[in-house]
Amino acid sequence: xxxxxxxxxxxxxxxxxxxxxxxxxxxxxxxxxxxxxxxxxxxxxxxxxxxxxxxxxxxxxxxxxxxxxxxxxxxxxxxxxxxxxxxxxxxxxxxxxxxxxxxxxxxxxxxxxxxxxxxxxxxxxxxxxxxxxxxxxxxxxxxxxxxxxxxxxxxxxxxxxxxxxxxxxxxxxxxxxxxxxxxxxxxxxxxxxxxxxxxxxxxxxxxxxxxxxxxxxxxxxxxxxxxxxxxxxxxxxxxxxxxxxxxxxxxxxxxxxxxxxxxxxxxxxxxxxxxxxxxxxxxxxxxxxxxxxxxxxxxxxxxxxxxxxxxxxxxxxxxxxxxxxxxxxxxxxxxxxxxx
Amino acid sequence: xxxxxxxxxxxxxxxxxxxxxxxxxxxxxxxxxxxxxxxxxxxxxxxxxxxxxxxxxxxxxxxxxxxxxxxxxxxxxxxxxxxxxxxxxxxxxxxxxxxxxxxxxxxxxxxxxxxxx
Numbered sequence: 440x441x442x443x444x445x446x447x448x449x450x451x452x453x454x455x456x457x458x459x460x461x462x463x464x465x466x467x468x469x470x471x472x473x474x475x476x477x478x479x480x481x482x483x484x485x486x487x488x489x490x491x492x493x494x495x496x497x498x499x500x501x502x503x504x505x506x507x508x509x510x511x512x513x514x515x516x517x518x519x520x521x522x523x524x525x526x527x528x529x530x531x532x533x534x535x536x537x538x539x540x541x542x543x544x545x546x547x548x549x550x551x552x553x554x555x556x557x558x559x560x561x562x563x564x565x566x567x568x569x570x571x572x573x574x575x576x577x578x579x580x581x582x583x584x585x586x587x588x589x590x591x592x593x594x595x596x597x598x599x600x601x602x603x604x605x606x607x608x609x610x611x612x613x614x615x616x617x618x619x620x621x622x623x624x625x626x627x628x629x630x631x632x633x634x635x636x637x638x639x640x641x642x643x644x645x646x647x648x649x650x651x652x653x654x655x656x657x658x659x660x661x662x663x664x665x666x667x668x669x670x671x672x673x674x675x676x677x678x679x680x681x682x683x684x685x686x687x688x689x690x691x692x693x694x695x696x697x698x699x700x701x702x703x704x705x706x707x708x709x710x711x712x713x714x715x716x717x718x719x720x721x722x723x724x725x726x727x728x729x730x731x732x733x734x735x736x737x738x739x740x741x742x743x744x745x746x747x748x749x750x751x752x753x754x755x756x757x758x759x760x761x762x763x764x765x766x767x768x769x770x771x772x773x774x775x776x777x778x779x
Numbered sequence: 780x781x782x783x784x785x786x787x788x789x790x791x792x793x794x795x796x797x798x799x800x801x802x803x804x805x806x807x808x809x810x811x812x813x814x815x816x817x818x819x820x821x822x823x824x825x826x827x828x829x830x831x832x833x834x835x836x837x838x839x840x841x842x843x844x845x846x847x848x849x850x851x852x853x854x855x856x857x858x859x860x861x862x863x864x865x866x867x868x869x870x871x872x873x874x875x876x877x878x879x880x881x882x883x884x885x886x887x888x889x890x891x892x893x894x895x896x
Contacts, residue, residue, distance in 0.1 A: 613884055615787040619824040621780065621816040676816060680824040687820075758781060 447529025450595050454522050454531065457590050458539025459515045462546035466511035469550035473504035473557055480557060485566040487648075488556075489655075494569050496648065504557070507549035511542075518542050521713040530598040533725035534717045539594060544587040551579030599726065604706030604740055607760035612769060620679040620762040624753045626672065627734025629712070630719030634669050641665045672720045675731065677739075677753045679762045684741055686731050686751050693721060695731075697749055702741045705763040707756050710738045724750075739763070780809055784825055788885045790892075792827055796835035804844055804855065805863050806870075815845065815853035 480500050487496025522535045531539070555575020560566055612618055626634065645658040674689035683702065687694030716722035716732045723729050730738070730750035737756040741763065742748050753759060780803050784795045803809045815821070818836060822829040836853050839845045846856045877887045 610781070611884075613785060616783055616785045616884075617825050619782040619821065621782070621821060621824060623814055623816075676820060678816075678820070678824045681826060682824070685824070762781065 446595070447525050450525055450530055453594055454518075454535075454539055457593055458518045458522065458542050461590070462511050462542040463515055465543075465546045465550050466508045469554050470504060470508045472554060476557055476561055477501070477504070479561045481560060481563045481566040483566060484557070484560055485569040486556075488572050494566060497566055498647065500557075504553065507546065507553050510549060511546040514542050514545055517713070521717065524711065524714055526598045526600050528598060530595050532600055532714065533597045534715060536591070536594055536597045537725070538713075538717055540587050540590045543590040544583045547583035547586050548579045551582055552576050555579065604708035605757075607705060607707050607757055607764050609764040609768060610758065610761040612765040614769070618680060618762050618766065620759050622677045622753050622755060622759060624675045624677055624733050624751075626674075626719060627712070629735075630733065631673070633719065634673070638665060638669060675733065677731075677751055677759065679739075679759050679766070681766065684739065684749070684751070684763060695749075697741055697743065699763075699766055701743050702763065702767060703744050703746075704742045705760050705767070706740050706742075707760045708738050708740045708750060709736070710750060710752050711735050712752075780813075780815075782821065782825060783884075784827070785885050788888065790888070793831045793834040793838065796825075796832065797838045800835070800839060801842075801844065806867060809855050811855055811857060813855045815855070817852050 477500060482500060483497040484500045484503060485494030485496065486498040486503055488494050489496075518538050521538045522531060525535075526532055552572070552575060555578065556569075556572045558575070559570040559572060563569060610618065641658075641662050645662050648655075648658050671688040671690050671692060676685075676687050676689065678685040678687075681699065683696055683698040683700075685694070685696050710716070710730070710732060712719050712732050712735045716724045716730055719732055719734070721729075722732045727745075727747040728750070729747070730740075731752070732738075732750070733752050736752055737754075738750045738752040739756045739760045740748055740750040780800075782796065782799050784792050784799070786792065788795065800809070800815065809815075815836070816824070818832040819829050822832045825832075836845065836847055839853075840847045843856060846854045848854070873891075874887070882890070
């Protein structure tokens with residue numbers, strides 16, 4: 440009776456320490472160190488290196504030293520939300536564990552990289568003389584990866600939770616009838632807010648670089664890429680017909696078609712975007728599970744002939760799944776009876 | 780929404796398609812402001828000619844049920860669902876009875892058409 444409660448308490452404590460407290464502590468310590476270094480730094484400091492020959496971007500130090508802390512805090516909030524609901528036996532699922540570990544990796548990587556790039560500037564009167572930062576980036580990568588691996592083993596074993604889905608009610612279909620179920624879907628509010636934040640950060644960063652007079656093609660390419668992602672991942676059409684399950688962004692890309700012949704079974708599942716897939720958009724949920732996850736709620740989930748699963752969240756998922764079930768039930772008769 | 784056509788029913792496809800959308804509007808399954816699939820996508824989905832879909836959409840536009848705007852696709856303009864309670868009730872009763880008697884959908888449609896003319 441008590442075991443579920445005990446294990447959920449232990450999971451919560453370990454997740455809070457490893458996935459939230461440790462990353463915050465790492466970022467806080469590096470923040471304090473950078474703050475202490477502040478008087479010894481040139482003004483402005485070097486913030487961007489594009490080759491070994493020296494820095495080529497400069498900016499105010501105070502803004503720079505806040506960056507790892509702010510990103511770590513935002514990610515810790517995301518981790519807290521994503522791990523709020525544990526599996527029925529009080530453990531983490533694969534995605535939740537991956538999120539917690541990513542927090543450790545991210546905070547270590549950022550802290551070491553930022554510390555390293557300030558360290559080479561201490562005592563300089565002009566940031567142009569700053570040395571190379573590549574060694575500290577490599578050190579950050581190694582340290583972050585080592586800590587992430589340690590975090591993975593310190594967290595409780597993840598639990599594979601089978602989807603408890605509902606078998607959809609088969610939609611009626613006459614032998615000669617053609618069905619098409621088409622539904623428009625939009626990225627949910629939570630996803631829109633996140634995408635908006637990313638967009639604001641990208642635009643802000645581009646403007647900062649531009650003001651610093653160092654606008655190269657790189658930030659513009661990044662910004663354009665993010666805008667393309669926003670447009671192509673916000674509105675979708677989901678269709679079910681003789682072609683199978685067709686999921687396509689409003690501009691026709693990205694998209695996928697899962698042919699009926701490749702669908703072994705279909706069910707309607709309840710999806711929690713951050714807990715089950717670690718966010719929104721085109722997601723990989725671990726263990727052969729992918730999905731176009733636009734919002735938390737009902738989703739059509741098909742199991743492919745190889746055992747892999749694909750889920751798409753959509754309004755009226757019951758009808759869509761019901762049409763797949765109807766078409767599947769008709770398939771053998773049709774393929775043997777109608778030459779095409 | 781769910782679109783149904785039956786190429787073997789003898790009724791022209793565009794007529795079946797516009798009927799299918801009209802029925803969804805009457806039953807309240809699609810609402811004011813809803814967007815119908817782009818004609819090209821729906822044509823691909825049903826494996827029919829895109830002009831057939833466009834013709835069905837034009838019929839519905841002429842009835843004032845949808846707005847067709849270049850580049851924006853087909854948007855449901857008004858739904859007649861409000862005045863249709865009796866109609867919807869009679870329709871479910873009819874379908875229920877047809878099911879009981881084992882009359883297939885195509886045959887029921889033919890019966891209704893016959894009775895109407």
